[in-house]
Amino acid sequence: MTERFWLPARILHWLMAVLVIAMLFIGAGMVSTVSRTHEWLFAIHKPLGFTIFVLVIIRLIVRLVHKPPPLPADMPAWMRHAATLSHWLLYALMFFLPLLGWSTLSAAGYPIQLAPHVHLPPIAPHNLALYTFLRDAHGFGAYLLFFTYLAHLGAALFHHLVRKDGVLASMLFGKNPAG
Amino acid sequence: MAQNPQDPNSIIGQLSRNKGAAALIAAVVGVVLLLFAWAGGWFGGRLGPGKIADALQVHDGLHEGFRRAHTKGYCFTGHFDGNGQGTRLSVANVFAQGESRVIGRFSTGGGMPDSPDGRLVFRAIALSITAPNGEVWRTAMDSTAVFPVATPKAFMAFLEATSPVADGKPDPAKVGPYMAAHPETVAFINYLKEQPLASSFVNTRYYSINAFRFVGGDGQTRFVRWSLDPTATPEWMDKGNLEKMPRDFLFDDLIKRAAAGPLTWDMSIQLAAPGDKTDDATVQWPEDRESVKVGRLTIDHLITEDEGPCRDINFDPLALPTGIKGSDDPLLAARSAVYSSSFRRRAAEGPHPSFATEHKP
Ligand code: HEM
Ligand code: HEM
Numbered sequence A: 001m002t003e004r005f006w007l008p009a010r011i012l013h014w015l016m017a018v019l020v021i022a023m024l025f026i027g028a029g030m031v032s033t034v035s036r037t038h039e040w041l042f043a044i045h046k047p048l049g050f051t052i053f054v055l056v057i058i059r060l061i062v063r064l065v066h067k068p069p070p071l072p073a074d075m076p077a078w079m080r081h082a083a084t085l086s087h088w089l090l091y092a093l094m095f096f097l098p099l100l101g102w103s104t105l106s107a108a109g110y111p112i113q114l115a116p117h118v119h120l121p122p123i124a125p126h127n128l129a130l131y132t133f134l135r136d137a138h139g140f141g142a143y144l145l146f147f148t149y150l151a152h153l154g155a156a157l158f159h160h161l162v163r164k165d166g167v168l169a170s171m172l173f174g175k176n177p178a179g
Numbered sequence B: 001m002a003q004n005p006q007d008p009n010s011i012i013g014q015l016s017r018n019k020g021a022a023a024l025i026a027a028v029v030g031v032v033l034l035l036f037a038w039a040g041g042w043f044g045g046r047l048g049p050g051k052i053a054d055a056l057q058v059h060d061g062l063h064e065g066f067r068r069a070h071t072k073g074y075c076f077t078g079h080f081d082g083n084g085q086g087t088r089l090s091v092a093n094v095f096a097q098g099e100s101r102v103i104g105r106f107s108t109g110g111g112m113p114d115s116p117d118g119r120l121v122f123r124a125i126a127l128s129i130t131a132p133n134g135e136v137w138r139t140a141m142d143s144t145a146v147f148p149v150a151t152p153k154a155f156m157a158f159l160e161a162t163s164p165v166a167d168g169k170p171d172p173a174k175v176g177p178y179m180a181a182h183p184e185t186v187a188f189i190n191y192l193k194e195q196p197l198a199s200s201f202v203n204t205r206y207y208s209i210n211a212f213r214f215v216g217g218d219g220q221t222r223f224v225r226w227s228l229d230p231t232a233t234p235e236w237m238d239k240g241n242l243e244k245m246p247r248d249f250l251f252d253d254l255i256k257r258a259a260a261g262p263l264t265w266d267m268s269i270q271l272a273a274p275g276d277k278t279d280d281a282t283v284q285w286p287e288d289r290e291s292v293k294v295g296r297l298t299i300d301h302l303i304t305e306d307e308g309p310c311r312d313i314n315f316d317p318l319a320l321p322t323g324i325k326g327s328d329d330p331l332l333a334a335r336s337a338v339y340s341s342s343f344r345r346r347a348a349e350g351p352h353p354s355f356a357t358e359h360k361p
Helices: A007-030 A036-065 A077-107 A126-164 B009-017 B019-039 B049-060 B151-164 B172-181 B183-194 B239-242 B249-259 B330-348
Strands: A112-117 B072-082 B098-108 B123-130 B136-142 B213-216 B221-230 B263-271 B291-303 B325-326
Touching: A007 A036, A007 A126, A036 A077, A036 A112, A036 B330, A077 A126, A126 B009, A126 B019, A126 B136, A126 B330, B009 B019, B049 B072, B049 B151, B072 B123, B072 B249, B098 B249, B098 B291, B136 B221, B151 B172, B151 B183, B172 B183, B249 B291
Parallel strands: none
Antiparallel strands: B072 B098, B072 B291, B098 B123, B123 B136, B213 B221, B213 B325, B221 B263, B263 B291
């Protein structure tokens, strides 16, 4: 039977998968339109992004206290390295994108309201050169996250459909099909 | 990657032995990619903020570092003093009795940084009001009670139809059909011609134009528009003389009047009655709708854009405090998106000296 990820890690993985993918679509959608969709997507973008920030901190703690199951021993070394690298890239982007979004708004001198009466303080000085850098970095990071996620999705399916090595199953719930 | 297609254990080797799985993986990844491209507006010619910002640049030329509209402007600082009357209508802290700090900007309509003031265009005031509890309310207001178009699509059509062609003038072959299709724009032009024209920024009345919603302490939501009513004596100017006025006469007059003492306006909140259109900025509500005076704006200091605090602010009309919300007016979301696009562009280009370097208080 394949060893699985710790249950909290699996729950966080799928919860955040839904939220992060939703955020990517919301972000790309909101900057693409002048319709009223822009307004409500941006209103969701900020609090949802902040939620992801809180969740990723919990997730990183979970990751550090509970080692994940080892990758299959017969995986080539380069594939193992690619897997490790892309996982840390995903963690890094989930952690830094909300911070970049928050500091983008700070450097632009915007009020940062998440919900009625809920405000965040600025975390960067009001400075338009800095805003330009942060805004570009937020956009670039978001698209990098999307393509890293696509590779991640492709790799998971490859493990499951081609290698049939139980790697996808190690992140699933219910009866263990490999068991 | 040490990948040799001949190697049966390489990814390519394994995929070519599992053509069905390979196709399935490609299809799933491809569909997600297409959905994302769709979300990002890659198909179907969705009207995005960049297209409107581009059209503004075509209309009035590209002036790096400047706002894509209301380009010629001047900063000020002051305060807003709520008189407590507004708390019945909105829980926004700015309406409680007390002083809020204000950073603002006067501007004239159009996208050129040193255009002549003697044109029949919008005069405008933009405010960023920080209430005692720290919440910020931004509003950009014009000197007309109505706007020439009701939707972003119509705004885009307006820009395209009225952009200058070869001889520097709009193409009548485009303007004609546009006006025929947009009676609201014709009505606006007539309104501009008929309305008396104030002699100064200081005795001009400014309007939110768009409708918003106020959320009251009783939980009730009301559709409203607001205006700034000048306390200065009304004086009108002859529109026939506009073209003969010195290039910067409005701003020079402003600087002179501000030197003589604080400038003040009263803010009124106009309440919609059932049936009033809240999603159409081309339609005025009747003058006799209930209106509540909620406080007074005082401008203490003028300062150029180059040295002042307003240049680097985006007066996004949807930057609203708790107690004020957008309405169903489609211009609001469009303004928010396009102001953001304009802001990003001018930020990336960096500041350029404004006309005001030669017109200091
Ligand atoms: C995992 C979290 C996040 C993801 C995946 C994400 C994704 C995106 C994407 C895809 C865009 C469009 C970029 C472009 O086309 O240039 C965007 C824009 C933006 N995001 Fe985020 N974002 C996240 C978190 C946040 C947070 C927490 C904030 C603020 C509190 C934020 C503020 C912004 C802003 C201000 C923009 C630009 C809007 C404009 O220029 O009009 N983001 N985001
Ligand atoms: C679809 C409709 C509109 C579009 C696309 C549009 C576009 C713009 C743009 C691009 C800017 C420059 C923003 C910046 O770089 O900070 C601007 C500024 C401004 N707009 Fe509009 N606008 C629209 C409707 C309106 C309406 C209805 C009003 C009146 C209530 C208005 C009042 C102003 C004012 C006062 C400013 C100057 C703000 C400042 O001083 O920074 N606009 N507009």
